[in-house]
Amino acid sequence: MKTPEKDPHTEVETTGHSWDGIEELNTPLPRWWLWTFYATIIWGLIYIAAYPALPFFGSTSNGFLGWSARSSLEADLQQHKDRHASLNNTLVDAELSNLQTGQELRQYALARGAAVFTANCSQCHGAGAGGTVGYPNLLDNDWLWGGSLESITYIINHGIRNTSDPDAQFSEMPAFGEFLEEDDITSLTQFVTQLAQAKTKELNIDENTLFVENCSGCHGQNATGNESLGAPDLTDAIWLYGADSDSVEKTITDGRFGVMPAWGQRLSEADLRAVSIYVHALGGGE
Numbered sequence: 001m002k003t004p005e006k007d008p009h010t011e012v013e014t015t016g017h018s019w020d021g022i023e024e025l026n027t028p029l030p031r032w033w034l035w036t037f038y039a040t041i042i043w044g045l046i047y048i049a050a051y052p053a054l055p056f057f058g059s060t061s062n063g064f065l066g067w068s069a070r071s072s073l074e075a076d077l078q079q080h081k082d083r084h085a086s087l088n089n090t091l092v093d094a095e096l097s098n099l100q101t102g103q104e105l106r107q108y109a110l111a112r113g114a115a116v117f118t119a120n121c122s123q124c125h126g127a128g129a130g131g132t133v134g135y136p137n138l139l140d141n142d143w144l145w146g147g148s149l150e151s152i153t154y155i156i157n158h159g160i161r162n163t164s165d166p167d168a169q170f171s172e173m174p175a176f177g178e179f180l181e182e183d184d185i186t187s188l189t190q191f192v193t194q195l196a197q198a199k200t201k202e203l204n205i206d207e208n209t210l211f212v213e214n215c216s217g218c219h220g221q222n223a224t225g226n227e228s229l230g231a232p233d234l235t236d237a238i239w240l241y242g243a244d245s246d247s248v249e250k251t252i253t254d255g256r257f258g259v260m261p262a263w264g265q266r267l268s269e270a271d272l273r274a275v276s277i278y279v280h281a282l283g284g285g286e
Helices: 031-050 069-083 085-093 104-120 149-158 182-195 198-202 209-214 245-254 269-281
Strands: 014-019 022-025
Touching (some): 069 085, 085 104, 085 269, 149 269, 182 209
Antiparallel strands (some): 014 022
16 A cells, blocks of 8 residues: 555546556546436435335335325226226127127127136136046037036036035035945946947947946936036046046046036126136037
C-alpha cells in the first residue's frame, strides 16, 4: 500500500494499491450511471409502497394502489364469464340431441367440453380419453351404462357407485371367492377367457352350469352384458381390468367396485352439458 496520490498522466487520484509498479486509479463512476442507480432505488421504494410487497407473518403489505394478482385474476375470469354468458345460457336451455355439426353452439360446446375434460376427467381416463386398467376407454363403442348422449350426461352428472349422490348408477359384482370352491373359480375363469376368442361360437353357454347359475343373471344368457346393471359384455375383446387369466380370476374371486364421482355437484350446468357433448363426440358415443 502507498499513500494515495494523483497520477501525473491522468490527474486522477490513485487508490494506493501498487503491483510491480503498476498503480490502480480511483476513477469515479460516470455521473449518468450514478443518477440511474439512484433513480432505480427511488423507483423500487415507490413500487414497494404501491404494490403488495413486504411480507408479514400472516399476509403482505397491501400497497396504496390496492392492486392484487388475485383480484386481477377474478376480474379476468368474470370478464370471460360475461363474454360467454349468452352461449352458456343457450347451451343450458338447448336440446342437446338437436345440436348439429357445424353449429356455433355445438362448436363452442366441444371446445368448452375439451377444457372441462382436461381439467377434471383426464386424470383417470387419460389425456386422450383412452383409459387404463380400471378406467374405461371413452374412444370405443363399449359402454357399461350406455353410450347415448343422454346416458353419458346422466353418468357424468350423478356418477357411479358413489355415496354422495342418491341417483348414482349402482351395481356390485360379488366376490365369488367367498362362496365358490377354488376349482370352480378356476373352471369359470377358463370359460370366461374363452368367450371373447374366435371359438366363442363353439361354446354352449347354456350348458355351463357354473356360468348360468352365477353369472348369467347380470351378464345375460348370451354373456353380452346388461347396460341397466353396468354388467360388461364378456364376448368382445374389451376388458376393463385385463383379459389374462390372472386378471379374470382376480375379478371373479374378489369382485370389482369402481367408483366415479358425481360431477353434477362440482360442475356448472353449462360445463356438464359441454363435457357430455365432447365425450359423446370422441368417437365411441352410440
